[in-house]
Amino acid sequence: xxxxxxxxxxxxxxxxxxxxxAIAERELGVREKTGKNDGxxxxxxxxxxxxxxxxxxxxxxxSWVYGQAGxxxxxxxxxxxxxxxxxxxxxxxxxxxxxxYFPSLKRIAHTGFVVSIKSDWALTTEGNTNIEGGxxxxxxxxxxxxxxxxxxxxxxxxxxxxx
Numbered sequence: 693x694x695x696x697x698x699x700x701x702x703x704x705x706x707x708x709x710x711x712x713x714a715i716a717e718r719e720l721g722v723r724e725k726t727g728k729n730d731g732x733x734x735x736x737x738x739x740x741x742x743x744x745x746x747x748x749x750x751x752x753x754x755s756w757v758y759g760q761a762g763x764x765x766x767x768x769x770x771x772x773x774x775x776x777x778x779x780x781x782x783x784x785x786x787x788x789x790x791x792x793y794f795p796s797l798k799r800i801a802h803t804g805f806v807v808s809i810k811s812d813w814a815l816t817t818e819g820n821t822n823i824e825g826g827x828x829x830x831x832x833x834x835x836x837x838x839x840x841x842x843x844x845x846x847x848x849x850x851x852x853x854x855x
Contacts, residue, residue, distance in 0.1 A: 708849050711761045712787035716805050716817040716832075719753070723831040729820070737819065741769045748828065750803050753819030754789055757805070758848060766848055771800045775844045784845035790814060793843035794827065800843055802827035804835070812839050 725731035729738075730745040737752040738745060740759060751769040758766065766774050775791050784790065784806045791800035804818025814837050822829030825837065 705849055708761055708763070709785060709787040712757055712763075712849070713805065713807060713817070715760045716757045716787075717834075719757070719819070719832045720817065720834060721832065722819070727830055734819075738769070741767055743769055748801075748820055750818060750820040750827065753832065754803055754805065763848060771803050774803055774848075775800055775846045779846040779848060781845050781847045784809060784814075785847065785849075787849060789846040789848065790816060790837070790842045791844040791846065792827070792837075792841060806845065807834070809839070813837065814839060814842060 722733040724734055734749055735745045737749050737756045738747055740756040741752045751771045755767045774789055788806045789803050790806050792802040794801040804816045807815040807817055816835045819832045820829050821833050825835055
């Protein structure tokens with residue numbers, strides 16, 4: 693019955709992916725209170741990973757969303773930690789993470805969720821960004837990013853990552 697197990701795992705994974713994106717998209721429209729990484733929802737994301745208000749929160753947002761979907765990991769705001777070698781993928785699926793590398797910081801410094809990939813573009817949902825797509829933004833937005841701007845993708849969804 694291994695085929696049935698594979699099918700069951702695949703369906704369970706798909707259900708988690710749908711849940712992650714539904715949770716992420718319910719947060720669209722969240723905005724910082726004063727533009728200083730603060731506000732009720734932003735502080736809630738930060739608290740989830742053990743940080744006070746005032747910290748960059750794109751990683752906190754993704755960790756919180758995964759947690760709400762029943763995943764135990766990741767639970768960090770440090771964006772480079774969201775892209776360990778054992779989680780990297782070259783074929784991103786919906787609800788995987790994308791990471792943008794900032795040469796001035798010499799690291800991945802912004803992340804969010806892949807909603808879909810079409811041609812050379814990724815449709816994303818991400819926190820701590822803005823209309824222009826910056827990493828120090830003011831809210832949760834849906835964005836369209838060219839794949840050339842994305843350095844890495846990470847898959848945190850799998851049976852080994854359930855509570």
